[in-house]
Amino acid sequence: MGVLSYDAPVGDAVIESEEQLVQRAKHDAAAFGALYDRYVDKVYNYIYHRVGNHHDAEDLTSRTFHRALANVGAYMERGVPFSAWLFRIAHNLVANWHRDQGRRPVVSLDEAYSGPPQHPESEAEHAEEENALLEAIRTLPDDRQKLLLFKFSEGMSNLEIAAILGRTEGAVKSLYHRTLLSLREEMERRGWGK
Amino acid sequence: MQEPIASEILAAHADRLVAGEDATEDYMRLFPNTEGDLVDLMGLAVRLKGLLQPVRPRPQFITELRRDLLAVARQRDVGVPLPLLDVWREDAEQWVDYARRHLPDWTPPPWPERPIPRSWVLAALGLTGAGVWAYLRRRDEHRRGDIEVAAR
Numbered sequence: 387m388g389v390l391s392y393d394a395p396v397g398d399a400v401i402e403s404e405e406q407l408v409q410r411a412k413h414d415a416a417a418f419g420a421l422y423d424r425y426v427d428k429v430y431n432y433i434y435h436r437v438g439n440h441h442d443a444e445d446l447t448s449r450t451f452h453r454a455l456a457n458v459g460a461y462m463e464r465g466v467p468f469s470a471w472l473f474r475i476a477h478n479l480v481a482n483w484h485r486d487q488g489r490r491p492v493v494s495l496d497e498a499y500s501g502p503p504q505h506p507e508s509e510a511e512h513a514e515e516e517n518a519l520l521e522a523i524r525t526l527p528d529d530r531q532k533l534l535l536f537k538f539s540e541g542m543s544n545l546e547i548a549a550i551l552g553r554t555e556g557a558v559k560s561l562y563h564r565t566l567l568s569l570r571e572e573m574e575r576r577g578w579g580k
Numbered sequence: 581m582q583e584p585i586a587s588e589i590l591a592a593h594a595d596r597l598v599a600g601e602d603a604t605e606d607y608m609r610l611f612p613n614t615e616g617d618l619v620d621l622m623g624l625a626v627r628l629k630g631l632l633q634p635v636r637p638r639p640q641f642i643t644e645l646r647r648d649l650l651a652v653a654r655q656r657d658v659g660v661p662l663p664l665l666d667v668w669r670e671d672a673e674q675w676v677d678y679a680r681r682h683l684p685d686w687t688p689p690p691w692p693e694r695p696i697p698r699s700w701v702l703a704a705l706g707l708t709g710a711g712v713w714a715y716l717r718r719r720d721e722h723r724r725g726d727i728e729v730a731a732r
Contacts (some may be wrong), residue, residue, distance in 0.1 A: 415656075418653050426637065430635070430636065430637040440637075443637070448645050456657075515678060538594075538597075560583070562590060
């Protein structure tokens with residue numbers, strides 16, 4: 387983590403349950419710092435894949451945590467884990483960003499596919515297909531986009547994803563199956579079928 | 581193939597993908613009657629795994645945002661703004677950062693995370709106020725005494 391990781395009482399944070407940590411974060415800066423350390427990468431990753439550039443991803447990540455800090459006092463678990471609450475804030479900010487800016491998100495493929503192209507034509511076709519897949523992902527409902535990002539980008543288990551999405555593990559597996567079917571259909575519609 | 585079974589196979593395939601292993605051929609061997617449909621979906625999952633690489637924020641961004649958040653949180657905890665403390669803290673953090681870069685074996689001492697309790701601040705203000713009040717009162721008594729002496 388960052389150079390200030392010694393700032394947080396790591397030992398306490400490991401022993402404490404997340405619920406206890408969140409309760410303490412309502413009046414203790416260190417506890418909020420521990421929650422920040424736990425989620426900043428995940429929130430940033432989620433936002434980046436939704437907006438497609440680092441500048442806005444940083445801005446929205448910052449606003450997500452400032453909003454979380456401002457409202458953590460009013461947060462009550464009631465079966466909704468803190469992570470789900472945090473990602474809901476991020477989701478709302480991203481939705482506002484898309485609405486206010488009226489922009490189409492474009493993820494830079496330069497970072498994901500850096501390196502000199504060996505076969506420029508096939509590389510270009512490959513990049514085009516990947517762009518189409520990204521666009522297809524963005525046409526999916528929010529919970530399906532989250533599912534794919536949490537699974538493939540964050541490497542979360544179905545159980546963890548289920549907790550955040552408020553579903554059962556079986557429902558997440560079924561949703562994953564249906565998401566793949568939708569994506570394939572969307573790709574075929576865009577001319578990238580079998 | 582029934583949908584729940586297909587969902588289970590795809591979920592297991594995805595778990596192995598996340599663990600860094602493309603097990604598409606294993607599942608094709610395990611379920612030789614698997615429809616091409618399911619194999620296509622596994623192929624799509626492999627492409628998704630390659631596409632959705634994790635993207636991490638800059639370390640400097642993480643550090644700066646953390647500092648900002650903790651400064652706001654500390655002011656919230658204490659209930660009164662303490663900008664001078666924040667300035668001192670930032671200075672100290674810069675020195676720690678400098679020491680970490682130039683002295684790799686050095687470990688910073690534990691940082692006192694807890695803010696000054698509100699009661700301490702109020703007690704300090706109360707003591708200072710009482711001291712000023714006592715001083716002014718004593719000064720007035722001296723002046724009155726001087727005036728009385730002069731009047732005699």
